[in-house]
Amino acid sequence: METVVGIEDNDDGKFEDSGLDRSSSALSSPKQISNPIVYKLVRVEGDGRLVPATDDEVMEVGDFLEYENSEMHVVADTGQSLECISIERSSSGKLRLECSEGSTEADLGKLNAKLQYIEQILQKVKEEEKQRISCGSPVHSHVNVDSQCSADKCLVTDGKVQSETPYQEIPSIASSLNYTHSNQSGSMDQCSRPSEGVMESGSSASAVHSNLKPDLSMSDGEICLDKLSIRELHELFKVTFGRETTVKDKQWLKRRIAMSLTNSCDVSATTFVIKDNKIVRKFVEESSGNMNVASLISSENMTEEEDINFKDSSAVNACGIDDKQVVSEIRLRNQNTEYGLEDMTNQKEQRAAKRIRRPTKRYIEELSENESKEHSPRLPVSNKNMELGHVSSTSHVRPARNTFSEVRTCGTRFASLGGSDVEIPCVSWIRRSRPRKDMASLMKFHPSAMSETEKLSNKLIEHSSDAVGEIPDKVFKSRMPATFHQPSSSEPEKEKQCPVIATIEPRQELRPKRADPPGHTSDDNIVTVPTAKGGMRRKHHRAWTLVEVIKLVEGVSRCGAGRWSEIKRLSFASYSYRTSVDLKDKWRNLLKASFAMTPAPSDEGINSRKHGTAPIPEKILLRVRELAEMNSQVPPNISSNKVAAGGGSVHEDRSGYL
DNA sequence: GTTAGGG
């Protein structure tokens, strides 16, 4: 699913289309495509904003898209995707593409039609653009489809940097399918920076940016950030990031600016070669690469992929669109499923090779502060359906600037490479999914793949999220040596093994009566805290919802009490945070409650007397008691055939409310 | 790896 693309444009909405890729490489088949198109899945928030879809959400619809329209490639946000396809959400806020939702077929059909429509439009634009290009007319309203899968371009038109791409939508389908052309940076900003009010209208925040874009100093056909004074760099920084900076480090400033211009998160590890009016980013692919050497590599020595990109870029220039175009070449996406990890590794390697001065903590802190300010009003995002995805196979990296405060709270992370840990600034460590509404659920970690340090970091992360009111004091007291962001999917292995089941499961999001309290809706606020013995212990409380209880009861009725793992598998596949032990514990409590309940259900005070505790409908409790009594009579093991074990009454009762 | 039970 790493396939992809590059459609991008600048503020003017200029497009260039090098061709639509209509191949149908599977999501799972990351083969490189010459002219792919990336459709970035986003979610439409209630206020109309677009929020980058989480991997899970992408996966949620990915299969469908692939199935229904093999030509469309939905790519989880990797920071590389440039397109946004927003899948309309139902009023419940849930993506309406869930195959498990029987009633979504119509929606799927509509979506599919829309997607196809979009494609048609793209084709048209592309053709138009080709004509324009042939005419040498630098019109600013054409489609710019980068032929390179992941190349981002920062166009400098008339000496103005236009790296910030506005949100653009196709009116006719805007209501439900937002098709966004933007470069990586623009896209990300639009989608993930609520504070900027992006995505709210065609006139995006880019206007602000574009107006402020200063001229890059040009010298001998080269754009040299180096020749800018600190003051100028500050200015550039300001217009680029929309905020002031007090950093005096020119290199740092240049790096940051370059990051923005190239929409890259690892500029720091990148050497720039500015030539022929282009900023060509050079990457050292392997640790063997020596940045000192790499920095001297000119475009002629680019890797094959880069060379292709370069040619393409040249072609664009040759068309006379703008001879001041600055093109940032970004290494083609690593198709490895462990892309994120690899990328990280590369960064580290590059860093090591180049011996680039790592941003000091101070800088990082400044970033954290500013960024958190900028993004502070983040909307909580429920991140459900984590389990749906075979998502885990891929890690996604986003540009550093899209990193969010929760991650930035930590200065660095450690990346283990070749046995040695390397400290990497968190700035370069990116979230794999869109920011969540619920700060408390910043992350969902993969317990099985979590190292002790990672766990520590998790703790710290939770620490950083004020939304979690349950953080034990000891967490605050403990000092975190380092923090990471769990790059891989947090999906427990078990869940991955039965994606089908997960998909079939009813919407987890649906929490009728007892929805999780605000700020506590996510499923991944699982945090661990150190124990006295040095081990890690889960420290997270998640109230059982009525839906969960019902599921539990149902599960018990089906499988019998005691077969928790089975119940977990069948009824809680989508509730990764509910372990079989949790089910068991809950059942225990339910039993207690049900038997504590007055024999006469008519008594209203059954649950209410337990102030604070969730009012479990007496029906449920009755059912629990019934099952309990039944179980006492019929050992669970015999009830492998639960129906038989359950007996007739069970069935009848179930139909009532389960 | 699960389950049961205590904390």
Next chain:
DNA sequence: CCCTAAC
């Protein structure tokens, strides 16, 4: 919820 003994 966590921990752990017992299976």
